[in-house]
Amino acid sequence: MSDQRPITILVISSYFKGEAFIEELKRQGARVLLLTEEKISGEPWPRGSIDEVFLMPDLTRHQDVTYAVSYLCRSQAIDQIIALDEFDVETAAALREHLRMPGMGITATRNFRDKLVMREKTHNAGILVPDFTQVLNYEKLHEFMNRVPAPWVLKPRAEASAMGIKKVHSQDELWNNVNHLGDRQSYFLLERYVPGDVFHVDSVTWDGKVAFANVSKYGRPPMNVYQEGGVFVTQNLSNNSEDAKALKKLNIQVIKALGLTSGAAHAEFIKGYDDGQFYFLEVAARVGGANISDLIERATGVNPWAEWAKIVVAETRGEVYQPAKPRQEYGGLIVCLARQEYPDLSGYSDSEIAWRMNKKQHAGIIVVSPEQQRVQELVDSYTQRFATDFLAVAPPKQSAADMHDSH
């Protein structure tokens, strides 16, 4: 440990998550300040690793947050501000710029928040993306729809929109949606719907180089799970598989094209059914949600939250980050919304079960084994059993919000 003055990290989160991040900051000897919202102050935050908690009613009120954190800085020497949740990324970026603190500012952050910017920059870097267009000029929209066959996906550039992602099948349907959006339409983009399997690469980057990456594949594409309901499944791949090798390379290219120099990233790709090619879908400059970090930790021994915390501390102290050494095991995560308030998982007793979810109205399990085949068997059988034992048929909006990245 360093003999410099203790560093102070302000962690901002409007959602309860990132316990492993906070705990690792403390283990590394940092002072940890947490800024969160009153309504989640009662969650089991790792209080023993937090020096002080600050509560506000609403972290989306940027002006109030700016005043509050500036006031805090009168008495606290804050070295870095870190956002745990997607919705706090912009808040943290604006604060860093205003308070003149290191890390990604507003423009840099935008590459990881705005799906249109992601499309433009990765496409310009030679990375394959679904054909896309900005929803702005009507002649260009016409031209796109005449050139690119339907269906298309109309999606918000950032998740700020309540309307969410829509699959659109005809020009009429598109214009109806665009008209309905009114003044909000410029906050959307339109792209080709690429049918395929969806993969995710969860990685940490230090000094412009990807230091750890884990490749996984969703059981069904997330859009199908949100919109049709059902059991959410993801499994990590063998590092030796062709898909994992190709996706690790692509992930490096994406991170370079969008300019992440240090921190965590969760990137998603579609492998087209028609051409077998990987299309870049999206990337966030944070740890993947929906318990993906728990899966990675059980399967590889490396928790991306903890690695990110080590990176933040090393960066702040001007030290060198020592990357973790992952092992290769296989893991599967199975989660669904449950009919029961506290679903009874006692009927699931295989020795490969490494984690059980403890959340109202949810059923969730992680299985881990050195044998990929065994994980596959368990995932297949548990997915079916979850569907009969627990699965709630919830209105799509609710399940989307709940299953996806915990919002």
Ligand SMILES: Nc1ncnc2c1ncn2[C@@H]1O[C@H](COP(=O)(O)OP(=O)(O)O)[C@@H](O)[C@H]1O
């Ligand atoms: N162009 C596309 N082609 C096919 N499926 C898509 C496309 N864009 C999005 N999807 C589906 O919608 C889901 C959510 O889209 P994504 O861009 O990842 O937004 P977010 O995860 O922020 O809601 C994806 O996981 C995928 O299942």
Ligand SMILES: [Mg+2]
């Ligand atoms: Mg996504």
